[in-house]
Amino acid sequence: MIRRLVSGLAAAGLLILSTAPATWAATAQEQLKGAIERVVSTLDDPTMKGEGKAAERRAAVRKIANDIFDFAEIARRSLGRYWQPLTEPQRSEFVGLFGDLLERSYISKIELYGGEKINYSGERVDGDLAVVSTKIITKNGTEVPIDYRLFRRGDSWKVYDVNIEGISLVSNYRTQFNKIIQTSGYNSLVDRMKAKQTEGLEDAGPKKKG
Secondary structure (H helix, E strand, C coil), X not given: CHHHHHHHHHHCCCCCCCCCCCCCCCCHHHHHHHHHHHHHHHHHCHHHCCHHHHHHHHHHHHHHHHHHECHHHHHHHHHHHHCCCCCHHHHHHHHHHHHHHHHHHHXXXXXXXXXXXXXXXXXXXXXXXXXXXXXXXXXXCCEEEEEEEEEEECCEEEXXXXXXXXXXXXXXXXXXXXXXXXXXXXXXXXXXXHHHHHHHHHHXXXXXXX
């Protein structure tokens, strides 16, 4: 359960990360705590609870994720060498499908968050790249390390990968995508992602009473 929870927290954007580039700017830790409070507040809001509010909750959390995760960069890195030959329309399509895939895969797990403690271990900056380390402390005292990899864009930082106990989100998806492309071709991967997207839309729709 904790692995699924942590994956949800990581991939769907509970943690907002940024260094402090100027006077009065918030530190990475302050940004992190602020984002967690925003998401937890959304999940705890009585007006956002219940199955009928699932789409609204998802949109609210996705908005936070869009602010700090660079889905295009994550998609590019996850596709690896197969990204370069794509046309711009193909890239835009893939980024959209990939963003929806992450949302469907992890958004439900965010709702499993039950007040686990999060410790902040600091950040390491190397030019335009940074790693912010955290640990989630479960209720039974287990520590789960999570590292966030970011790159600088203007005055802000964007997450491009998440490592959970040493396992890279990008590498994990790249392995899956490469296997499908090598076996069936890129179009087959897109078709599968579209099928999953359709299933997600149907699951999010009104439930018929039987």
